[in-house]
Amino acid sequence: MRLATAEINLAALAHNLAQVKGFAPNSKVMAVLKANAYGHGLVTIAQHLNNADAFAVARIDEGLALRAGGLTKPIVLLEGFFNKADLPILLANNFQTIIHDEYQLAALEKAKLDAPITCWLKVNTGMHRLGIAPEQFEAFYSRLQKTPNAKNTVNLMTHFSCADDIDNAKTVQQITLFDNLVNGIDQAHCLSNSAGIIAWPSGHGDWVRPGLMLYGVSPMANSIGQQHKLKPVMRLTTRVIAVRDVPANEAVGYGGRWKSDKPTKLAVVAMGYGDGYPRHAKEGTPVIIGKQRYGIVGSVAMDMISVDIGANEHNIKVGDRVTMWGPDLPVEEIALCAGTIPYELLCNITPRVSYEYQR
Template sequence: MRLAIAQINLTALADNLAQVRKFAPKSKVMAVLKANAYGHGLVKIAQHLNDADAFAVARIDEALALRAGGLTKPIVLLEGFFHQDDLPILLANNFQTIIHDENQLKALEEASLDEPISCWLKINTGMHRLGIAPAQLNDFYQRLQATSNAKDTINLMTHFSCADDLQDPKTAAQIALFDSLVQGKQQAHCLSNSAGIIAWPAGHGEWVRPGLMMYGVSPMLNATGKEHGLKPVMRLTTKVIAIRDVDAQQCVGYGGRWQSTKATKLAVVAMGYGDGYPRHAKQGTPVVIGSKRYPIAGSVSMDMISVDIGENTAGIKVGDEVEMWGPKLPVEEVAQCATTIPYELLCNITPRVSYEYLE
């Protein structure tokens, strides 16, 4: 009997990509596949995103894995390259690179390449992580146009810091700053991540780069994907492996964090932080058995979690399936219970979990 399983709904994936195009009908789509496609399986997910115009990853090894998997679409390296020796690899595999600092630009200018590389120039408009300062734009832009190692079309990019919060004025300010900087530069522009796609149409540009929303999860504060017409792609499940009687006033699990107030039954499920489930999920975090929610009781351990199923177990038995998150229980809700974000939960799935891809 297989225990922890991540079921990946590829039909939902395609539907979510279609929903992206509804939000941004005039933009091309750069599907973001970094961090193992947000924990969903890098190559398999890419193979089922035929309608995407390009892929984006964080690092070269992710891009190479896509090429090894037979993917031929354009691939953009969101962190760019890290050493001049990387440039022949980019050229040989037709990777596009972000340029976000002086070291990268100098390495590109000084390289000896047989052909030019496609470049995206990233501007820091308020994220203050990667990107050139606004005052550097014209210098970097002219130097990229001048070097024979960069293709003539220099695309322009930025990244939003607070687009998930409609009340925060920073996103509107970032859009305004970007628009003022790129006036007269007619190349393609890319500003919007998932939150920008959903909430800030003024920032869509010629390209958008959906990440979290493609996997059916809301990037917005205090929202679920369903509110945006998205469908969860991952359904994380396991099995009940034991059912135990617990008397009133008995403590359960490491540290005795939970104590029964009355006689009850506990279902022990084969899931824990060894599978990627959040260690700090609070007491009462729900799971779904059958069609009903039941609360976690006690600490999440490495391999097991206890669930209070009450005295009336409604026929729950060893071997029954337990949904940890999925269509019946949004991962956004579980993340709130663990004081984290859905991104972390999806990306933290460990190799012990089996993957099952559903067409």
């Protein structure tokens, strides 16, 4: 019997990519696959994104895994390279790199390469994380065009800090600053992450970078993916491994955090923080057994969670399937119950969870 399982719906993935193209019909799509494709399985997800124009990852080892898996599309390293010795690896694997600081640019200029590399110049328009300062743009762009180690096509990029909040004027300010900097330069522009794709059409540019929305999860504050016509790609499931009668006022689980004020039944399910489920999920966080929602009680342990199913529930038995999140129980809702964000839950899935890909 399979216990903790991440069921991955590849038809939903294709649907979400089509939605991206619907939001930004005039932009190419750079599908973001970092962090094991947000916990969904790096290589398999990439293999089923045939209509994406390029892939984006955070680090070189993720790009190498894609190449080893037979993926030939362009791959962009969103953090760029960290050592000059990485440059021959980039060239050999046809990786494209972000340039976001002086170290990277100087290393590229001094390198002895057999052919040029495609570069993306990243400008800090307000995120204040990676990216050159706006006043550095002209000099950096000129140097990239002059070095024989960079292709003449120098793509231009920035990143939004508050695009998930439609009432925040910061995104308009970032778009305006970026547009003023690159005005008149005939190179490809890339600004929008998932939130930018949904909420800020003026920032779509030549390329968009969907991440979270590809997996059917809303990047916008206080909403779920279905509200944006997205379909959740992951259903995290497990099984009931015990059903127990618990008398009134008996403490349950580590620390005795929870007591029922009346006799009840508990379903013990094979899921815990050892599988990536959030340890701090609060009492009452829902799961689905059969077609009914029930709330978890007591402490989330490494391997098990207790669920209060009520004294009169006689149909639940060992082996019954339990949904921890999925299309009928949004991961966004579970994230709220755990005081975190959906990104963290998806990325925290551990290696002992089985993956089942469904077409």
